[in-house]
Amino acid sequence: MLTRNSSDVIVVGAGVVGAACAYYAVGAGLHVTVIDRGSVAGGTTGAGEGNLLVSDKEPGPELELALLSTRLWTELAGLLPSHIEYEPKGGLVVASDEAGMAALRQFAARQRKAGVTAEEISGGGLHDLEPHLAPGLAGGFHYSGDAQVMPALAAAHLLRACGDRVRLRLGEEVTGLLVGAGGEVRGVRTPSGELHAPYVVNAAGTWGGEFARLAGVDLPLRPRRGFVLVTEPLPRVVRHKVYAADYVADVASGSAALQTSAVVEGTPAGPVLIGASRERVGFDRTLSVEALRRLAAGATALFPVLAEVRAIRTYAGFRPYLPDHLPAIGPDPRVPGLLHACGHEGAGIGLAPATGLIVARCLADGEPPLDISPFRPERFPPAAPSPLADA
Template sequence: MDVVIIGAGVVGAACAYYASRSGLSVTVVDRGPVAGGTTGAGEGNLLVSDKEAGPELDLALLSARLWQDLSAELPRPVEYEPKGGLVVAPDETTLKALRHFAEGQRAAGVVATEVATLHDLEPHLAPGLAGGFHYPQDAQVQPALAAAHLLKASGATLRLGEEVTGLLLEKGTVRGVRTSRRTLRAPAVVNASGTWAGRIAEFAGTTLPVLPRRGFVLVTEPLPRLIRHKVYAADYIADVASDSASLQSSAVVEGTPAGPVLIGATRERVGFDRTLSTDALRRLAAQAAALFPVLADVRALRTYHGFRPYLPDHLPAIGPDTRAPGLLHACGHEGAGIGLAPATGRLIAASLTNAEPPLDPAPFRPDRFGP
């Protein structure tokens, strides 16, 4: 065995897929089922529209291309839907800020087109909005399917329902993992354990300040395809970049091929508290109805929530941890893990095989965080 990957979410699955394609023998271990954590609670967003020019956007653009390739490569469909995104501004001041934001994105390779007549793209949008930007590179996958099919195509050995209880250390070097059932020896271990990544780092005597950031999603009754794109108000971008621990919400509204409309997303740092927040759900419903008045009388059938793995500088940790040789990290993507998974997998595979990385890995160095 060449590498053990801790975590059977979409990031761990992408690492397994690209490591296997690089010729490595891979085992994936998870204390639960495939996509049992953050991945299974996600909407499947593949976004470039919400990222300012910089390292994360570079990662997102590479991933956007890789998701297109994967939708054709994988033998089973992941419900890849290149629906595009529409970011709307309620007033001229916000629209001016969006123009400035889009200018920086275009310089990095994003396709962003200003739209004055929003109802040509989304006929059911509320009247009176100042304008917005269309992002055709935004897309969608079904996250649990994506993780499952990446793992299946990787050929990796799966050890599900096995909690990692420690790392094997030999003279300060990581040489495998201990689980609740067995010992797995390998010259490399990849920490793709999402919100629990900090605990895995501690097993190696190092530090990774990953915190859970809770988010809720509303699911409506099945409807005709009223909403064509992934639509959200410009304040969502500020929420994504915020360091606040308090409740923040900005509706992201999208239709699905099956009929229900998905309405996200809230953010708050409350540890692993799974208590249902009626305040968060009310906010989401009101904001969605403000964007699309047609939703005001639609029934919400259910809600679900999960915990995004948050790092303080809003960049994931990807690559080897120089403080613990043999340990690599692929975590801390917060709400963008599904979108950023393929590029993360490519970076991890390049590091494992000493190959040329597909982009500069330096901004994602895990050892950028002090003790």
């Protein structure tokens, strides 16, 4: 029998991925406790732009996950309140020269074979889609499947849609995992007491590696910092998500150094969001003037009209990065009853529904909606011991 401190499953993390796990688990008939040491969407989700993208993904497991999530987001948009700002506006990837266009053509050809809709746009046709784009660009590709959502509101309304089958424990940190005599999950420990459940889902975002260590397993997840510039509210000068071709390469890169590529998109509320930067600096939130300078330069190169617009604020967030750029999703055979749903890097908002559905199917002993073997949490080799370990 369930009590105030027990449920069918505990989800650690109240970001959009944790909220999606709870939503689909409730849909499978389970009672869920969602616990977070902060607030709903208080981590990576709250610092995200809300991108729901297929345009930046190579054919393979992540693209399959994105295509499934695209369908699920469309369904959710019809069920959740309109003020989650779901907007199927499409994406536009642009190239400055013919060499860039050739690379985009090859990339789009591979994506089409995987089921993505990608339409080539000539240099002269770009301004039909985006009148304020800089002149002289060689062309680009329009991806009608790209969309955007307001991520914090989406997470909140996914949890609200769970009704009385979900309990929220906010401002409460998990300090340990409860296990039985055979090593199986029995719940979690917090400063205010124990919470009991036969399943625990690690949806802790950039802290997913730390939570895995609490469970006694290694997940080589690291934070990757990024900044976003936010302009004053404007008329809709940017209609799509628009980014330069080098953004795709930056997403796939494992470099720890600062990388920036122009990503510009408008919002229903008026401000324009400008990204994207990536660097591995741990959880350092120090403002990087160089990163912001590069973001502004890239945005105004794409949209010269923005040179006269004020940037009113900036914010930083941390993407949960795994070395092979694929998330960890599903049961961890090293700890029976432990499941992972983290490591999505910058794609977690877009991939949240498919991740939640997979986790729910695993919890309910159902068939996952796609092959989840590429996302196995145990796929990484054990971490090498520290040279100081025996000192």
